[in-house]
Amino acid sequence: MAIKDPPKPVEIADEKKPSVYTDEALAILSAAREGWETSARQAFEKRPPWKGDFTTVSSMDVPHLVTAEQTADIDPLREIGVPGEFPFTRGIHPSGYRGRAWTMRQFAGFGTATDTNERFKYLLEHGQHGLSVAFHLPTLYGYDSDHEMAKGEVGKCGVAIDTLADMEVLFDGIPLNEVTTSMTINSTAPILLAMYLAVAEQQGVDIRRDVSGTLQNDILKEYIAQKEYIFPPRPSMRLITDQFAFASEHVPRWNTISISGYHIREAGSTALQELAFTLRDGVEYVQYGIDAGLDVDDFAPRLSFFFNSHNDFFEEIAKFRAARRVWATVMRERFDTQRPRSSMCRFHTQTAGCSLTAQQPYNNVVRTTVQALAAVLGGTQSLHTNALDETLALPTEENARIALRTQQILAHESGVINTIDPLGGSYFVEEMTRRMVDGTFEYFRQIDELGGMVEAIEAGYPQREIMDAAFRYQRALETGEKKMVGVNDFVLEEEEPLETLYISDDLAVEQVAQLSRTRESRDAGAVGRTLDALKKGAAAEENTMPLILDCVRAYCSVGEISDALRDVYGAYEEPAVF
Amino acid sequence: MAGRRILIAKPGLDGHDRGAKIVARALRDAGFEVIYSGLRQTPQMVAAAAVQEDVKAVGLSILSGAHNALLPEITQLLAEQGADDILVFAGGIIPDQDIETLKEAGVDAVFLPGTNTQDIVDYLNDRLG
Numbered sequence: 001m002a003i004k005d006p007p008k009p010v011e012i013a014d015e016k017k018p019s020v021y022t023d024e025a026l027a028i029l030s031a032a033r034e035g036w037e038t039s040a041r042q043a044f045e046k047r048p049p050w051k052g053d054f055t056t057v058s059s060m061d062v063p064h065l066v067t068a069e070q071t072a073d074i075d076p077l078r079e080i081g082v083p084g085e086f087p088f089t090r091g092i093h094p095s096g097y098r099g100r101a102w103t104m105r106q107f108a109g110f111g112t113a114t115d116t117n118e119r120f121k122y123l124l125e126h127g128q129h130g131l132s133v134a135f136h137l138p139t140l141y142g143y144d145s146d147h148e149m150a151k152g153e154v155g156k157c158g159v160a161i162d163t164l165a166d167m168e169v170l171f172d173g174i175p176l177n178e179v180t181t182s183m184t185i186n187s188t189a190p191i192l193l194a195m196y197l198a199v200a201e202q203q204g205v206d207i208r209r210d211v212s213g214t215l216q217n218d219i220l221k222e223y224i225a226q227k228e229y230i231f232p233p234r235p236s237m238r239l240i241t242d243q244f245a246f247a248s249e250h251v252p253r254w255n256t257i258s259i260s261g262y263h264i265r266e267a268g269s270t271a272l273q274e275l276a277f278t279l280r281d282g283v284e285y286v287q288y289g290i291d292a293g294l295d296v297d298d299f300a301p302r303l304s305f306f307f308n309s310h311n312d313f314f315e316e317i318a319k320f321r322a323a324r325r326v327w328a329t330v331m332r333e334r335f336d337t338q339r340p341r342s343s344m345c346r347f348h349t350q351t352a353g354c355s356l357t358a359q360q361p362y363n364n365v366v367r368t369t370v371q372a373l374a375a376v377l378g379g380t381q382s383l384h385t386n387a388l389d390e391t392l393a394l395p396t397e398e399n400a401r402i403a404l405r406t407q408q409i410l411a412h413e414s415g416v417i418n419t420i421d422p423l424g425g426s427y428f429v430e431e432m433t434r435r436m437v438d439g440t441f442e443y444f445r446q447i448d449e450l451g452g453m454v455e456a457i458e459a460g461y462p463q464r465e466i467m468d469a470a471f472r473y474q475r476a477l478e479t480g481e482k483k484m485v486g487v488n489d490f491v492l493e494e495e496e497p498l499e500t501l502y503i504s505d506d507l508a509v510e511q512v513a514q515l516s517r518t519r520e521s522r523d524a525g526a527v528g529r530t531l532d533a534l535k536k537g538a539a540a541e542e543n544t545m546p547l548i549l550d551c552v553r554a555y556c557s558v559g560e561i562s563d564a565l566r567d568v569y570g571a572y573e574e575p576a577v578f
Numbered sequence: 579m580a581g582r583r584i585l586i587a588k589p590g591l592d593g594h595d596r597g598a599k600i601v602a603r604a605l606r607d608a609g610f611e612v613i614y615s616g617l618r619q620t621p622q623m624v625a626a627a628a629v630q631e632d633v634k635a636v637g638l639s640i641l642s643g644a645h646n647a648l649l650p651e652i653t654q655l656l657a658e659q660g661a662d663d664i665l666v667f668a669g670g671i672i673p674d675q676d677i678e679t680l681k682e683a684g685v686d687a688v689f690l691p692g693t694n695t696q697d698i699v700d701y702l703n704d705r706l707g
Contacts, residue, residue: 137591140591141591141618143591149591149618149620150591151590151648152590152642152643152644152645152646153591153642153643153647156642226593227593227594227595227617228593266596267595268596354596357691358690359692391691392671393643470599470600471599474600474604474695478694478695478696487692497674500673502675503643505646505647574616574617575616576614576615577614578598578599578602578606578612578614
C-alpha cells in the first residue's frame with residue numbers, strides 16, 4: 001500500500017535531456033536492464049517475493065532495482081555537483097567531515113537548573129561538543145512554576161527556568177564564549193535568548209564576537225505538529241523577524257531559527273511530508289523577513305534546519321541530500337540570493353524518538369545506531385542520538401552516555417567519515433533523492449496555491465496530511481503490514497522492568513521557593529517599568545528584543561514577560577479536530 | 579448511541595496529541611461517539627466537559643509526567659460531582675511504579691506505548707457492556 005506516490009519526474013524531450021552517456025551506451029544499458037528484468041521474472045516464478053509490500057517506512061514505493069539508464073538524466077554537475085558548491089547535494093563543506101566531524105550535541109534538561117548544570121558538565125567531560133537545553137513545559141508555554149497550569153509539570157520534561165536567576169545557575173562554571181548552545185524554545189524564544197545573552201554579559205564575554213548557538217524558534221511547526229504555541233501565527237511571526245533583525249546586528253554568530261521537521265515526523269508524517277513542510281516553512285520565514293524590510297542575504301545565512309532520522313536508512317539519506325538541493329534551488333530561484341551561504345541548508349539531526357519501543361528497550365540502541373548512521377551519511381552538521389530509555393522517561397546518566405558513545409563509535413571506529421558523501425552516485429540513492437526533490441516541489445505548489453504556509457496552517461492542511469499519515473501507519477502496524485520488532489512481532493511474554501530516571505514532584509516546591517526569593521529581592525520599580533515599555537513597544541512597531549532584554553535584566557519572569565505579550569497579542573487556540 | 583459516548587482529553591501542558599487523536603479516530607471507527615477536548619485542559623475543564631456531555635468514559639492522554647498531579651484530581655472532581663460512574667482510563671508515558679497509585683485513585687486502566695487500538699476498543703466494549 002503506497003501512501004502517496006511521488007510525482008513522476010518532469011519529462012524533458014529526449015533531444016534536450018542531458019546525459020553522461022552516449023546514445024549507444026544508453027542502448028546497451030537498456031538491453032542489459034531488459035535482460036535483468038527477464039531473469040528477475042523467472043526467479044520470481046520459482047520463488048515469489050516473500051512479502052507483498054516493499055515500501056519505505058513512509059510507504060513510499062521502492063524500485064526493485066535502479067540502473068544507470070534510469071539515472072542517466074540526472075545532471076552530475078547541476079543536480080549532484082561537488083561538496084561545498086551549489087546545489088550542495090553532496091554537502092555544504094568542501095572538506096566534508098575531515099575539517100571537522102559533526103557536532104555531538106545531546107539534548108538534556110530536567111529538574112532544577114542545578115540538576116541540569118550537573119548533567120551538562122557530565123556530558124562535556126565525556127566528550128560532548130556543544131550543549132542543547134530542554135526546558136520544562138511551563139517555560140515553553142510562558143507560565144511560571146507557581147502558575148496553576150504548571151501543576152505537576154515542574155522540571156518533568158526539561159529544566160525549570162523562571163527568571164535570569166535560574167539561567168545563571170544553569171550555566172554556572174560553563175564559559176559561554178567556549179561552548180555553543182542550542183535551545184529548544186519557540187513561543188518564548190526571545191525571552192530565553194535574552195536570558196542567555198544576559199548571562200554572557202555577566203561572564204564578561206564579547207557577545208558580538210564570541211557568542212554562538214541556536215534557537216529553535218520555529219513557530220510554524222508548533223501550529224503544525226508540536227502545539228507549543230502561545231500567540232496567534234501573525235504576531236508570532238513578527239517576534240521572529242524582530243529576532244532576525246536584532247541578532248544579525250548584535251549576535252551575528254547566532255542561528256536565530258532552527259526550522260524543524262523533527263516534530264512533524266514525530267507527529268506521524270511521512271519522510272517526504274517532513275521534508276516538504278519544513279522547507280516550505282523555511283520559505284515562509286524568508287518571505288516574512290523580506291516583507292519586514294530585511295535583506296535576505298543578511299539573515300538567510302543564519303537560518304538552520306532540524307530533521308528527524310527514522311528507521312528507513314536510504315529514505316532518510318535521500319531526504320537529507322534532497323533537503324540541501326531543494327533549499328539551494330529555492331533560495332537562488334525564488335529569492336535571488338547572492339551569498340553562497342544564503343542557500344546552504346545546514347541542519348541538526350535527532351534520531352527518531354517515535355521509532356523507539358518500550359518493549360525490549362535495549363533494541364533501541366540498535367535502531368538509534370542505524371538512524372545515526374543515516375544522518376552521518378546524509379551529511380548532518382550536528383546530531384543527537386536518543387537514549388534507549390527515552391520512550392519511558394528522560395534518560396539516566398548511563399543511558400545518556402551510551403547514546404553519546406554511539407556517535408563516538410561512528411566517528412572514530414566505523415570509517416564512514418573518511419570520504420565525503422560515500423553514497424553519492426549510487427543509482428538507487430540518486431533516484432530516491434530525485435523523488436524526494438520532485439515530491440517536495442509538488443507540495444510547495446499545493447501550499448503556494450493555498451496562499452502560503454501561514455494560510456495553509458490556518459486552513460489545517462499540513463495538520464490533516466500528517467494526521468492521516470499517522471493513522472495509516474498505525475493501521476499498517478495493527479494489520480501487521482508494517483513490523484515493529486518486539487511490539488507486533490518477536491514479542492517477549494515477560495520482560496524485566498528497566499530502571500528509569502524518576503523526577504519527584506517535590507522539586508516543584510523548591511523551584512517555587514526559588515522564584516519567590518527572586519521576586520522579593522528584585523527592584524519592583526524596574527520590573528513594572530520594563531514590562532510597561534515592552535507592552536508599548538509590542539503594540540507599536542518597535543523591535544521587541546531590546547525591550548525583552550531590559551525585562552530579563554530586571555529579573556522579570558518568563559510568565560510575566562509572556563503575560564505582557566499575551567495582553568497585546570492575545571492567545572491562540574486551535575480547533576479540536578481529530 | 580448515548581451509551582457509547584466517550585471523551586478523549588489532554589490534561590496539562592503536554593502537546594503530544596498523536597496518540598490521543600489516533601485513539602479518538604479508532605474509537606469513532608469502532609462505533610463510539612467521540613468528543614475530543616483539544617489541548618491544555620485543566621482537571622476542572624476535563625471533569626466539567628465529562629459531566630456536561632454525559633459521557634460513559636473519559637480517556638486521558640498524558641506524556642509529560644504530570645499524571646500523578648492531574649489524574650487523581652480529575653477522578654476526585656468527578657466523584658464530587660456525583661459522576662464517579664464515569665469510567666476513567668489513561669494512556670501515555672506512565673512509569674510502572676505510578677500505575678498502582680493511579681488505579682487506587684480511580685483510574686480504571688492504563689494503556690502504555692505499543693498498545694493496539696483494538697485492545698482499547700475491546701476494553702471499552704467489555705466495561706461499558
